[in-house]
Amino acid sequence: MIQDSSMARHMLWRLLGLIPTLLMLITVAFFLMRVAPGGPFDSEMLLPAEIEANLNAKYHLDESLLQQYFRYISQVAVLDFGPSIQYKDWTVNELIGQGMRVSLTIGLAAMVLAFVVGTLLGIIAALRQNTRADYLLMGVAMLGISIPNFVIAPILILLLAVYAGWLPAGGWDWSIASMVLPVVTLSLPVTAYIARLTRGSMIEVMHSNFIRSARAKGLPERVVIRRHALRPALLPVISFLGPATAGMISGSVIIERIFSIPGLGSYFVQGALNRDYTLVMGVVIFYGVLIILLNFLVDMVYAWFNPKVRYDETS
Amino acid sequence: MALLEVKDLDVGFDTPEGEVHAVNQLNFSIEAGDTLALVGESGSGKTQSVMAILGLLAENGHMSGQALFKGKDLLQMSSSELNRHRGSEIAMIFQDPVTSLNPYLRLDKQMTEVLVQHRGLSKADARAKAVEMLRAVHIPDPARIIRQYPHELSGGMRQKVMVAMGLLGEPELLIADEPTAALDVTVQVEVTHLMSALRETTNAAIILISHDLGIVAGICDRVLVMYAGEAVECGSVDQIYYDPKHPYTQGLLNSVPRLDQPDDMELEAIPGNPPNLLNLPVGCKFRDRCPKAFDACTEKPPMQLDEDRHAYRCFLGDTA
Amino acid sequence: MTKQADRRVIDPFEAALEVSDVRGSSPWEHAWHRLQKNRAAVYSAFIMAAMFLMVVFGPMLISWEPDFTDWDYTSTPPSIASGHWFGTDAVGRDILVRTLSGGRISLMVGLVATLVSLLIGISYGATAGYFGGVVDRIMMRIVDITYALPFMFFVILLMVVFGRHILLIFVAIGAINWLDMARIVRGQTLSLKNTEFVEAAKACGVSDWDIIRRHITPNLLGVVIVYVTLTIPQVILVESFLSFLGLGVQEPLSSWGALVSDGAQDMESAPWTLIVPSVFLTITLYCFNYIGDGLRDALDPKDHF
Numbered sequence: 027m028i029q030d031s032s033m034a035r036h037m038l039w040r041l042l043g044l045i046p047t048l049l050m051l052i053t054v055a056f057f058l059m060r061v062a063p064g065g066p067f068d069s070e071m072l073l074p075a076e077i078e079a080n081l082n083a084k085y086h087l088d089e090s091l092l093q094q095y096f097r098y099i100s101q102v103a104v105l106d107f108g109p110s111i112q113y114k115d116w117t118v119n120e121l122i123g124q125g126m127r128v129s130l131t132i133g134l135a136a137m138v139l140a141f142v143v144g145t146l147l148g149i150i151a152a153l154r155q156n157t158r159a160d161y162l163l164m165g166v167a168m169l170g171i172s173i174p175n176f177v178i179a180p181i182l183i184l185l186l187a188v189y190a191g192w193l194p195a196g197g198w199d200w201s202i203a204s205m206v207l208p209v210v211t212l213s214l215p216v217t218a219y220i221a222r223l224t225r226g227s228m229i230e231v232m233h234s235n236f237i238r239s240a241r242a243k244g245l246p247e248r249v250v251i252r253r254h255a256l257r258p259a260l261l262p263v264i265s266f267l268g269p270a271t272a273g274m275i276s277g278s279v280i281i282e283r284i285f286s287i288p289g290l291g292s293y294f295v296q297g298a299l300n301r302d303y304t305l306v307m308g309v310v311i312f313y314g315v316l317i318i319l320l321n322f323l324v325d326m327v328y329a330w331f332n333p334k335v336r337y338d339e340t341s
Numbered sequence: 342m343a344l345l346e347v348k349d350l351d352v353g354f355d356t357p358e359g360e361v362h363a364v365n366q367l368n369f370s371i372e373a374g375d376t377l378a379l380v381g382e383s384g385s386g387k388t389q390s391v392m393a394i395l396g397l398l399a400e401n402g403h404m405s406g407q408a409l410f411k412g413k414d415l416l417q418m419s420s421s422e423l424n425r426h427r428g429s430e431i432a433m434i435f436q437d438p439v440t441s442l443n444p445y446l447r448l449d450k451q452m453t454e455v456l457v458q459h460r461g462l463s464k465a466d467a468r469a470k471a472v473e474m475l476r477a478v479h480i481p482d483p484a485r486i487i488r489q490y491p492h493e494l495s496g497g498m499r500q501k502v503m504v505a506m507g508l509l510g511e512p513e514l515l516i517a518d519e520p521t522a523a524l525d526v527t528v529q530v531e532v533t534h535l536m537s538a539l540r541e542t543t544n545a546a547i548i549l550i551s552h553d554l555g556i557v558a559g560i561c562d563r564v565l566v567m568y569a570g571e572a573v574e575c576g577s578v579d580q581i582y583y584d585p586k587h588p589y590t591q592g593l594l595n596s597v598p599r600l601d602q603p604d605d606m607e608l609e610a611i612p613g614n615p616p617n618l619l620n621l622p623v624g625c626k627f628r629d630r631c632p633k634a635f636d637a638c639t640e641k642p643p644m645q646l647d648e649d650r651h652a653y654r655c656f657l658g659d660t661a
Numbered sequence: 662m663t664k665q666a667d668r669r670v671i672d673p674f675e676a677a678l679e680v681s682d683v684r685g686s687s688p689w690e691h692a693w694h695r696l697q698k699n700r701a702a703v704y705s706a707f708i709m710a711a712m713f714l715m716v717v718f719g720p721m722l723i724s725w726e727p728d729f730t731d732w733d734y735t736s737t738p739p740s741i742a743s744g745h746w747f748g749t750d751a752v753g754r755d756i757l758v759r760t761l762s763g764g765r766i767s768l769m770v771g772l773v774a775t776l777v778s779l780l781i782g783i784s785y786g787a788t789a790g791y792f793g794g795v796v797d798r799i800m801m802r803i804v805d806i807t808y809a810l811p812f813m814f815f816v817i818l819l820m821v822v823f824g825r826h827i828l829l830i831f832v833a834i835g836a837i838n839w840l841d842m843a844r845i846v847r848g849q850t851l852s853l854k855n856t857e858f859v860e861a862a863k864a865c866g867v868s869d870w871d872i873i874r875r876h877i878t879p880n881l882l883g884v885v886i887v888y889v890t891l892t893i894p895q896v897i898l899v900e901s902f903l904s905f906l907g908l909g910v911q912e913p914l915s916s917w918g919a920l921v922s923d924g925a926q927d928m929e930s931a932p933w934t935l936i937v938p939s940v941f942l943t944i945t946l947y948c949f950n951y952i953g954d955g956l957r958d959a960l961d962p963k964d965h966f
C-alpha cells in the first residue's frame with residue numbers, strides 16, 4: 027500500500043542520518059575527556075615509574091591520541107567498551123549493565139507517568155479553560171516546572187520519609203517503596219511541562235475549523251474530542267518526548283545522587299571526577315545511543331500520528 | 342409551516358474593543374424546496390447568522406431571537422438536542438475545504454461518521470453509501486479516493502467531498518457557505534449543477550451564502566441582501582435582479598461586469614467603506630454611502646413590503 | 662526611503678482614501694496591552710524587581726558578612742532576637758545574607774550566560790536563515806545533532822576538564838543553551854524573508870537595509886525577547902544543578918544551588934538552611950517563567966511552543 031512504503035522509506039532515511047550523529051558524539055566525548063588535565067592514576071599514591079609505565083601501556087595511554095582514538099572506535103564498533111580504569115576488576119560493559127537496569131527502570135517508569143498524568147491534566151485544563159480548575163492546574167504545573175528536582179527531592183524526603191516514615195529516604199532494593207520517590211521526583215518537571223503543552227495544544231485544536239465541521243455533523247462532544255481533537259492535540263507532546271528523555275537523563279544524575287541509587291548517572295559523575303576514561307566514554311555513548319534511538323522512535327510515532335509528514339521527505 | 346423561520350435574530354461578540362454587532366434583527370423564512378441566497382459583502386453578517394442558527398458561534402458570541410426549525414426553536418436547544426438535527430436534518434457545507442476537513446483522518450472515517458451516528462448504519466454499509474455519493478458528485482475512482490487524506494486531493498475535489506459529506510445525511514435543509522469561493526470556474530459550474538440536481542431529486546431547501554451574484558442567479562429562487570448585519574432587501578431572483586429597490590442592491594448590481602456592456606465601460610463602485618460594527622451609525626446604516634440619502638435617513642427606516650413579497654428597508658418609495 | 666517616482670503615484674492615491682474614525686494600534690501597543698492584562702506576568706515582574714533590589718542592595722545593608730561565622734549562634738532557627746532573621750547554618754553563618762549574595766551569583770550567571778547564548782544563537786540562526794539553501798541545511802543538521810545529545814553530561818565534562826572558574830561557567834552554560842535560540846531565529850528569518858510584506862516592500866522599491874531595519878528586525882525582536890526571558894531560568898537551573906553536584910562556583914563564592922546542597926545535608930536538624938535558599942530559587946524561576954510565558958502570549962498569541 028502507498029502508506030506502508032512511504033513509512034518504510036521515511037524510516038530508512040532517518041536511520042542513515044543517525045550515523046553521523048553517533049560519530050560526532052563519540053568524537054567529542056573522547057577528545058574532551060583527554061583534554062582534561064590529570065590522568066587516571068594521579069590521585070593514588072605515587073607509583074614507581076615502571077609500574078606506572080606498565081599501567082599506561084595496559085590501557086594504551088602511551089600511544090598518540092589519534093591512535094587511541096581509532097583503537098577506541100574499532101572497539102566500540104564491536105561493542106567492547108574496555109575495562110574500567112577505576113574499578114579494576116570490572117569491565118565497563120559489566121558496569122553499564124548493572125547501572126542500566128536501575129536507571130532504565132526509573133527512567134521508563136518516570137516517562138510513562140509523566141506522559142499519562144501530564145496529558146490527562148492538560149486535557150482536563152483545556153476543556154475547562156479559564157475556570158478555577160484550569161488556573162489551579164496550570165499554576166501547579168508552572169510550579170512543577172520551576173522547582174528544581176534537587177529542591178523537591180529533599181523536601182519530599184523530609185516529609186514522607188523522615189517525618190511520616192512511609193517511604194525509605196534512599197537506597198535501592200528493587201522494592202516498590204524505594205522506587206516511588208525517585209520516580210515521582212524525576213517525572214515531576216516533565217509531567218508539568220507536558221500538562222502545559224497539552225493544554226495549549228488542545229485549546230488551539232478545539233478552535234480549528236475542522237472541529238467546527240465535526241460539531242456541525244451532529245457528533246456528540248466526547249466523540250468530537252476523542253476522534254477529531256485528540257490526535258492533533260497530542261502531536262506537540264510526542265515531538266517533545268525526545269528532548270524530554272534527554273532532560274530526564276540529565277535529571278537522573280541528580281536524583282541518583284540524592285537517593286543514593288547505583289545508576290549510570292552516579293557512575294558517570296564518579297568516573298568524570300576520577301578520570302576513568304573508559305567508564306565515562308561508555309556511559310556517554312550508551313546514553314547518547316539511547317537518546318538517538320528514542321528520538322528516532324519518536325519521529326516514527328509522530329509520522330504515524332501526522333500523515334502529512336510522511337510525504338514531505340519523499341516528494 | 343415554514344421549514345425554517347428566523348425571527349429577530351441578533352448576534353454580537355464581546356471583544357476587548359467593545360461589542361461587535363454582527364447581525365441585527367434578522368428575519369426570514371424558508372419553505373421546503375426553496376433556495377434562498379444570502380448575499381452581501383464580507384462582514385455583512387451572512388455567515389454569523391447561520392452559525393448562530395446551528396449553535397456554532399465562537400465562545401465570545403451571544404445571540405437572541407428565534408430560529409424555528411419545524412416549529413422548534415434551535416436557539417434554545419442544548420448541544421445534545423441540536424446534535425439530533427445537525428448533520429442529519431440540517432447539513433452545512435463550509436467555505437474553506439482545506440481547514441474544514443480534518444487533515445489527520447482519512448476521508449472514509451470523516452464521511453461515514455454521519456451515517457453511523459445518525460442512521461445507525463454499520464461501518465461497511467456507511468462506507469458503501471459514501472463511495473456512491475462520491476461517485477454522484479463526479480469524483481473519479483471513489484473507492485480509492487475515500488481511503489486518502491484530505492491533503493492528497495486537489496482543491497476542487499476537496500470541495501466536492503465536502504458537498505458529498507453534506508448530502509450524505511439526506512438533509513431537509515442544506516446550508517452552503519460560499520461553496521464555490523475557493524474554486525476555479527469549471528469546478529464552480531460542477532458544484533452549482535450538483536446543488537441544482539439536489540433540488541430536483543430531493544425536496545431539500547438550500548440556503549446559499551455567496552457574494553457571487555452570477556452563481557446566485559444560477560440556482561436560487563429568492564435572494565436576501567444583507568448589509569451591516571441587517572436585511573436590506575428580500576425578493577425573488579427576478580425582482581432583485583431586474584427591479585432592485587434598495588440603493589445598496591442597485592449599487593451592487595451596477596458594480597458587476599455584464600456581458601452586454603461595452604468592454605471599456607467603467608464599473609461603478611459604491612463609494613466609501615462599510616460601517617464599523619463596533620460603532621454602528623444611528624438610523625439607516627447605508628446612509629453615508631447612499632446617493633439618494635436625505636434628512637429622514639437619520640431615523641431607522643421601516644421594512645416596506647411590496648406586492649409579490651418584495652421587501653426592502655428604505656424610506657423612499659419606488660426608487661428605481 | 663521609497664523612491665521619488667513611486668511616491669508621485671502613491672501620494673494622490675493616498676489623498677483620495679478616506680480616513681476612518683477608528684484609531685488603529687501598532688502590534689507593540691497591542692502586545693503591551695495584552696501583557697498588562699496578564700496578572701501573573703505583572704505580579705511576577707514586580708516580584709522580580711523586588712528580588713533584584715534585595716539581591717543587589719541587601720548584603721550591603723545587612724550587618725553580617727556572608728562568611729562571618731557567629732560562634733554564639735550556630736544552627737539557630739530564624740529569630741528576630743538573635744539578629745539572624747532567617748537563622749544560621751551549622752557554622753553560624755547568617756542564612757539571609759548568604760542567600761542574598763548567593764542570589765547575586767545565580768542571577769549574574771543567569772544574565773551573562775543567557776547573553777552568551779543569545780549572541781551565539783542569533784548570529785548562527787540569522788546566518789543560516791539568511792543564506793538558506795545548503796548552508797542552512799548543514800548548519801541546522803549540526804544543531805539537530807547537538808540537540809540530541811545529553812547536554813548536562815557535556816557541561817559536567819567541561820567543568821571536570823577545565824576546572825571551576827566562574828567565567829568558564831558562563832561560557833559553558835551559554836554554549837550549551839544557544840540551540841533553541843538559533844533554531845527560533847533561523848525559523849523567523851526564513852519565514853520573514855519570504856513574507857508578502859517583505860515582497861511588497863521590495864516591489865515598492867524599499868532598500869534592503871530598510872527592509873532589514875523596518876520589517877525584519879522588529880519581528881525578530883519579539884521572538885528574541887520571549888526566548889531570552891525563558892532562557893534565563895533554564896540557565897539558572899543548570900548552574901544550580903552544577904553547584905548542587907559540587908561542580909559549580911567555588912568557595913568563597915556561593916550560589917543558590919550550592920546553598921540548597923548544603924542545606925540538604927542539614928535538613929533534619931536545621932530545615933531552614935534548606936528552605937530559605939530553595940524558596941528564593943523557586944520564586945525566581947517561577948516568576949521568570951510566568952513573565953516569559955506572558956511575553957510569548959502577548960507578542961504572538963498563536964505561537965504556542
